[in-house]
């Protein structure tokens with residue numbers, strides 16, 4: 001985490017309501033210059049709204065937005081130098097591809113030769129220089145999305161906001177653009193917020209991931225930390241696969257708790273009090289076949305085995321129908337067959353415990 | 362600028378598609394031929410009828426006299442002024458209707474359509490009642506102390522333009538409104554994030570994208586007001602001769618149908634030129650860099 005003084009873009013205490021609906025609830029986010037933070041969260045959790053607030057297209061009900069120490073909360077969008085790649089592209093239908101990309105530069109009254117060079121460069125970045133003179137209507141969705149990208153990049157803004165900017169691209173092109181985009185952002189030194197639904201995209205592209213839910217940032221941390229140290233049950237469930245077992249805390253001692261579940265008694269790091277309802281969880285990578293994978297063990301029957309190239313994802317049905325997911329290496333999975341009994345174990349240090357969500361009556 | 366890459370799309374496709382297009386256009390074509398082209402041919406022939414064979418004398422008389430040129434100018438001036446003011450008033454009005462939601466929008470649209478149901482004659486008479494010396498406008502001005510005695514309003518150019526704008530305004534607003542209603546506001550937001558001030562976004566994005574509606578409105582209002590007869594007759598009368606009143610006089614009083622026909626052709630040409638020019642500018646603007 002970076003402290004507020006070093007941060008380039010700071011969102012502090014932002015609240016946004018639409019009538020009775022609170023779409024953003026006291027959101028805090030500090031991003032260093034040149035850093036790329038991904039907003040990851042379910043549809044409707046407020047990602048686009050947060051981007052619009054940073055861009056100045058919507059005003060917050062509460063809170064402040066500063067860029068490079070300047071309070072921009074009430075500054076209109078055209079004086080913020082914040083570029084946006086819109087979820088809907090929002091390309092200008094009356095202009096050609098080149099006209100769209102040149103728009104921001106023309107508005108800035110840059111000399112013609114400079115504009116032409118910048119447009120060419122931006123189109124090259126997205127591999128569409130051959131379409132420069134095409135009208136927008138004559139482009140595919142993926143091409144339009146890349147033009148929107150080129151248009152935002154051409155003016156080299158201080159802060160760039162991407163709202164699902166690669167969603168319309170096929171897998172190969174998307175992966176290529178992810179790498180390209182990272183390189184470009186580093187080159188122009190822009191601070192970026194990237195909204196995506198795609199976890200893999202978030203994990204590969206981001207310096208940090210901010211997991212959002214119901215208008216709040218649940219956790220903002222490096223991708224590895226999000227995956228290995230989820231701060232909430234929501235993050236655990238939303239990012240990556242996990243095995244989760246509900247139970248009751250039986251003992252609590254020095255930051256270690258014992259949770260009694262139908263599958264067995266598990267130890268985890270945590271501060272819940274005895275008697276609390278809890279959910280213990282772990283990631284599939286930590287499970288091993290046998291008893292010596294670390295302090296927690298469980299037994300069950302193999303339900304399915306999914307081959308994933310070098311690894312296998314094994315779904316094990318434990319006692320009372322609970323499901324345990326194990327991602328096993330090839331040689332570990334070699335002798336396994338569906339329907340066979342299996343014993344799994346995993347380290348206490350990689351076992352998480354969260355308070356169980358309130359049961360709704 | 363049209364792009365060379367778009368050209369191959371325009372290669373005419375012979376065959377079923379073409380035939381279907383002709384088929385769909387056929388009824389309209391027949392009606393237009395019978396009701397429009399044929400009478401025009403008659404008019405045209407009449408305008409060149411002379412005692413000994415075809416002649417251009419009537420056109421010479423019309424275009425060779427300062428008085429008649431003044432009359433032509435009066436018609437054009439009336440149309441230009443009406444169109445300009447209708448555009449200035451109608452453009453923002455069209456936006457207001459386009460932005461309004463729910464009941465307000467229905468109300469505004471109704472207020473636009475309802476006047477179209479009343480005859481031009483009724484509306485022109487309404488204006489004469491409003492503007493006469495004991496009319497509502499004068500009474501109001503005197504009540505407010507703006508003037509002691511009634512001001513002459515009716516039979517002035519001001520009255521003419523006010524009435525003409527009022528009567529033809531819906532024809533300006535409607536085509537602009539249809540374009541504005543489809544306008545994607547997010548484009549203005551995109552322009553803003555690219556550094557365009559509201560004024561610049563308006564000039565670079567809103568104006569070009571609403572231009573087709575503006576052009577259609579201008580063409581409509583110009584051709585309607587340049588050929589208006591009832592409006593100048595009732596609101597200004599003898600003092601302001603227009604091509605339309607001239608034509609009426611030539612046919613009804615002077616018994617010179619040839620001269621009236623020539624004036625009619627000139628009036629038609631003015632309208633055709635303006636509409637053609639607008640159509641050229643109004644082609645969906647697309648693909649400009």
Ligand SMILES: Nc1ncnc2c1ncn2[C@@H]1O[C@H](COP(=O)(O)OP(=O)(O)OP(=O)(O)O)[C@@H](O)[C@H]1O
Pocket residue numbers: 018023042043044045046047048049050087
């Ligand atoms: N202008 C608005 N008026 C009223 N409600 C709005 C408005 N804009 C957004 N909302 C609501 O705010 C919530 C968050 O919307 P937002 O567009 O930020 O979601 P999102 O996280 O971007 O979702 P998605 O992933 O589907 O794009 C939604 O419930 C939406 O209905």
Ligand SMILES: [Mg+2]
Pocket residue numbers: 047048049087163
């Ligand atoms: Mg969104």
